[in-house]
Amino acid sequence: MSPTQLPDHGAVLAEVREVRRAGIVRLRELRLPVLTGMSASPGEGSPGEPRFPAVERLLRTAVAAIGGGTLQEAAEFSLGLAQGTRDWPPADRRRRAAQVYGVSVERFRKNQELMVLGQVAEQLVRLASGAPAQPPATSAAAPASDVGTAPADGSAPASALTSASAISEPSARPRPLAPSHHRIPVRAGGHGGHVTLHVHAVDLLRDIDVVVSPSNTHLALPEPYKSSVAASLRRAGAVRDPAGRLVEDRVRDELRAWSDRFAAPGLSVAPGTVAxxxxxxxxxxxxxxxxxxxxxxxxxxxxxxxxxPADVTRAVTRVFALLAEENGRSADAGLPPLRSLCLPLLGAGRGGLTPAVSFAAVWAAVEAELARGGDWDLHFLVRRPERALLVAELLASTDGAPTEEPGP
Incomplete structure (x- = not known):
């Protein structure tokens, strides 16, 4: 496409948003004159071929050219280009994209979504102009037009084959696996200590006395097939027979019994309550x-x-109080005390807090406990490496309270 025929960014963005609403599976039904014209460039499809496969290839190329990270991941989920999301309803795709940024669906719709789709449109315009697109992080040497673009016969793209052959060569050095456990020195109120940072799913934890699970104020656990911390703990805590069939949903049953005993029927508990x-x-x-x-x-x-954030701090403060109470009862019963505690980033999922704000709220209570001389074996848990880097940096700077990151 010549420079005089370059598409308007606003027009491209409007059609990208239309694709987001309808989804990839309905490309055939959409009227996308700008994207269709761009996909007619040399190398995008062949004469007589329906245009919607070429439009999909063009979108995949543009998204791959973003260069990885949360921006590309959110774009893939938003447009249904991520594996297994092709036929997802738009609401589910938006919800999953919001989870990439750790914000609520409404906040994502009003803020990050426009940025994400705008970057897709930007890459499309760059491709149309013939300018080199930003190379993906997975293969800096591969042309942007090859990355993420599968040939029509379904075989692997040339760049993927090249990468695979390079890995098999003795001279290629595989990327080392990132460690899933980090021991980080911290200091609070003149008291020094260490915190262990776990970078994995919660159901992989071992030999930790107490794990904190985020919950809503109705103390209603999510379904066990979901991916949240609470759902994972419910699933891992269930008793099953040798064939994997559910025998007893123990975590749910005990939480329901606690709620029946202490909470008013049909009403929520106060934010910050710990069961x-x-x-x-x-x-x-x-x-x-x-x-x-x-x-x-x-x-x-x-x-x-x-x-x-204040409710998060209140809940973690209550966690330490409960530890002391239960240790008093354990001592009377001759049981070993509860010593180790694992904390996730409370409220940083569907609750909409940014990871930095969540950590600051959790750390406010942890720091106060450590400053009083609390002798606990503390653990933090995250699943995503980029959040682990953030938490590690904040833990390493604990001469005072971590600085809150402004929300998006």
């Missing part, structure tokens, strides 16, 4: 207790939640 339960089948992994921290307040009429 202790056993760990169910996780006891075989050395997990003794699960403390359910009610920090997420359901937003009426939506599937979203509101989380206030």
């Amino acid at each position: 202790p339960t056993g760990a169910g089948a996780l006891a075989w992994q050395g997990i003794r207790r699960i403390f359910h921290a009610a920090v997420a307040v359901p937003r009426p009429g939506t599937n979203d939640y509101d989380v206030q």
Whole structure:
């Protein structure tokens, strides 16, 4: 396409947003004159071929040219280009893209989504101009037009084959695996110590006395097939027979019993409430207790939640108080005390807090406890490496309270 025929960025963005609403599976039904014209460039499709496969290839090339990271991941989920999301409804794709940034769906719709789709449109315009697109992080030497673009016969793209052959050569050095456990020195109130940072799923934890699980103020656990911390703990704590069939949903049953005993029927508990339960089948992994921290307040009429940093701090403070209470009872019963505690980033999922704000709220209570001389074996848990880097940096700078990152 010649420079005089370059498409307008606004027109490209409008059609990208239309694709987001309809999804890749409905490309045939959409009227996309700008994207169709751009896909007619040399090398994009062949004469007589329906235009919608060429449009999809063009979109995949543009998204791959973003260069990786959360921006590319959110773009793939938004447009249904991520593996397994092709036929997802637009609401599900938007929700998953919002999770990439750790914000609520509504916040993502009003802020990050326009940025993400705008970057896709920007890459499309760059491709149309013939300018070199930003190379993806996975293969800096590969042309942008090859990355993420599968040939029509379904075979692997040339760049992927080249990478695969390079890996098999003795001279190629594979990228080392990132460690999943980090021991980081911290200091609070003149007291020094160490915190262990885990970078993996919560159900892989071993030999930790208490794991804190985020919950909503109705203390309603998510379904066990979901991917949240609470759902994973419920799933891992269930007792199953040798064939994998559910025998006893212990974590849910104990939490329901606690709620029946202490909460008013049909009403929510106050934000910051902590409900202790056993760990169910996780006891075989050395997990003794699960403390359910009610920090997420359901937003009426939506599937979203509101989380206030002050409620997170209040909940973690209550966690330490419960530890002291249960240790008093354990001493009377001749049981070993609870010493180790694992904390996720409370409220940083669907609650909408940024990871830095969540950590600051959690750390405010942790720092106060350490400053009082609390002798605990502390652990933090995240799943994504980029969040692990953030938490590690914040932990390493704990001469004072971490600085909150402004929300998006």
